[in-house]
Amino acid sequence: MKASLTTSLALHAAVLAFGLVSLSAPAAFEVSEVESLPVDIVPLEELTQIQQGDKKAPMNEKPAPTPTQRPDIVADAREVGENSVDTDKPITPDPKPTPVDNAAAPPPAPKPAEKPAPQETPKEEPKPEPVKPPEPKPAPKPEPVKEPQPVQKPADQKPAEAKPEPAKPDAVAEAIAAEDKPAEQSSLPDRAPAPQARPKPAETQTAKAADSKPAQKTPASSSAQQKSDDKDFNADEIAALLDKRKPSGGGAKRSTEQASLGGRKTTGGNRLSQNEMDALRQKLGGCWSIPAGVDDAAMLKVSVRFRLDRSGVLEGRPEVISGGASSGPGRTAAESAVRAVQKCAPFNLPADKYDSWSEVVVNFDPSDMF
Amino acid sequence: MENIALAEPAANLSIWALFMQANWVVKLVMIGLLGASVWTWAIIFDKVVSYGRMRSALNRFEQIFWSGQSLEELYRTLSDRKTTGMGSIFVAAMREWKKSFEKGAKSPHGLQMRIDKAMDLALTREMERLEGNLGFLATIGSAAPFIGLFGTVIGIMTSFQAIAGSKSTSLAVVAPGIAEALLATAIGLLAAIPAVIAYNKLSSDAGKLAGRMEGFADEFSAILSRQIDEKVARS
Numbered sequence: 001m002k003a004s005l006t007t008s009l010a011l012h013a014a015v016l017a018f019g020l021v022s023l024s025a026p027a028a029f030e031v032s033e034v035e036s037l038p039v040d041i042v043p044l045e046e047l048t049q050i051q052q053g054d055k056k057a058p059m060n061e062k063p064a065p066t067p068t069q070r071p072d073i074v075a076d077a078r079e080v081g082e083n084s085v086d087t088d089k090p091i092t093p094d095p096k097p098t099p100v101d102n103a104a105a106p107p108p109a110p111k112p113a114e115k116p117a118p119q120e121t122p123k124e125e126p127k128p129e130p131v132k133p134p135e136p137k138p139a140p141k142p143e144p145v146k147e148p149q150p151v152q153k154p155a156d157q158k159p160a161e162a163k164p165e166p167a168k169p170d171a172v173a174e175a176i177a178a179e180d181k182p183a184e185q186s187s188l189p190d191r192a193p194a195p196q197a198r199p200k201p202a203e204t205q206t207a208k209a210a211d212s213k214p215a216q217k218t219p220a221s222s223s224a225q226q227k228s229d230d231k232d233f234n235a236d237e238i239a240a241l242l243d244k245r246k247p248s249g250g251g252a253k254r255s256t257e258q259a260s261l262g263g264r265k266t267t268g269g270n271r272l273s274q275n276e277m278d279a280l281r282q283k284l285g286g287c288w289s290i291p292a293g294v295d296d297a298a299m300l301k302v303s304v305r306f307r308l309d310r311s312g313v314l315e316g317r318p319e320v321i322s323g324g325a326s327s328g329p330g331r332t333a334a335e336s337a338v339r340a341v342q343k344c345a346p347f348n349l350p351a352d353k354y355d356s357w358s359e360v361v362v363n364f365d366p367s368d369m370f
Numbered sequence: 371m372e373n374i375a376l377a378e379p380a381a382n383l384s385i386w387a388l389f390m391q392a393n394w395v396v397k398l399v400m401i402g403l404l405g406a407s408v409w410t411w412a413i414i415f416d417k418v419v420s421y422g423r424m425r426s427a428l429n430r431f432e433q434i435f436w437s438g439q440s441l442e443e444l445y446r447t448l449s450d451r452k453t454t455g456m457g458s459i460f461v462a463a464m465r466e467w468k469k470s471f472e473k474g475a476k477s478p479h480g481l482q483m484r485i486d487k488a489m490d491l492a493l494t495r496e497m498e499r500l501e502g503n504l505g506f507l508a509t510i511g512s513a514a515p516f517i518g519l520f521g522t523v524i525g526i527m528t529s530f531q532a533i534a535g536s537k538s539t540s541l542a543v544v545a546p547g548i549a550e551a552l553l554a555t556a557i558g559l560l561a562a563i564p565a566v567i568a569y570n571k572l573s574s575d576a577g578k579l580a581g582r583m584e585g586f587a588d589e590f591s592a593i594l595s596r597q598i599d600e601k602v603a604r605s
Contacts, residue, residue, distance in 0.1 A: 001412070004413070005408075005409075007411075008408050011411060020386055
């Protein structure tokens, strides 16, 4: 036994020694250094949410639009630009040719264009002023001749406003003009958006056009009109042509940060949020009277498609696109679904997401209701 | 940074390093299993050698026994020698025979019974010697894996506790502890597998030898019984 024990011990010692030498450390796996790829899960909403910035600027952590030079800060301004008033008019590159166009542009709507111009130009730019002096001139002339208006003159510093008045014999136009003026006064100082100024002249213009077109034309304006007729006139640019402000355009929001990648405006995504969707669903559910006493529930599932305009009002009749039937309970279900949509009709949905709810498909399923 | 992290465990993963890193319970288990392995192999060597010797002794004895040599003479040569296997059975039977005849026993039945008893005793003693340590092999064969597993479980337990303490779940942190714990199972299996195989082989060998000896005992008993009958008939 002793011999075998020693043999065994020797053998184990040998095996262990061999193991320590040969089985030392297994070779480590070869790990090739692969650069890890960061993966982000980006919901679609995030892509549609655009921060205001510059489309060509590199990505930056802090969203900022292209920097502006003017330091004065305009309250509540949204559009970035060097303007003193905030407008969403696109920026037109060169201001030089525009003074010349100013004279040419008005003709399509000659008088209204002239009116707002003197109001705004003094604030914005000094250049057009020298061009304009001839315009106010004809205005005071008719005044003393026809109608002495002591009330309006002291109130307005605009001589242009007075100009059409002598031409108007009717009291309605005068009343309208009188109403407009105080509104202008209040609205002008902080903002002078294009749409605000435009409707006013349009109203007065109709009156003028009806009554006093042939009589009223001053030599200066008629010559300008002829010139413009000769020039190329693009109907698509009417809005831009009507705007008499400095054509450089742009808003009044100032920016001093480095420009970062972004859109022209900050948009809040295009899709309805879950809450808004739930609200719509709930509203429709409240308007829907489920057809009762029907055993074939499959037929009661109705999909209705309808269109809405920007104010949320139904456009046309809702259309059943699936489900329902031409007769029996299926028809009842389809009609009840259509009726529900019509009953709920003005939908209060976020206007900035109109693209996503201009056309809505709603599934009416009675099994969801119980 | 990454290179260092990979190289470090690799350097510490040799078997000796694994053993040295282990928990003391695991170390104890490993040492015990190593000892069991050493003892197992000692038994295996011992048994293989002794069975071989026994086999050749049986062959030699059978040759002498059936060579026609007188039983008295054979007994005289074997009685003062240390005998194994069939030899010891033969000697035990002859001794009983001699004692009975020297004292002039009358009953042949009693004599026969006593001789058989003596031979049985001698046979049992031989078998005991043959199968002496086989039980240990069986025990190691069945228990060593469990002992190793115990060491592994303890090792993994402690390494998990350590991982929880280090607050890192990186595989590089988890791996050494588990490898070290698994070493215990490996050693357990290393001891158990030869033990099981050797146990099966040796016990079947022992059974064969025992069969041969029993056969001889029966045969010799038959011879002696014939002799007793002849003697009774003569007297």
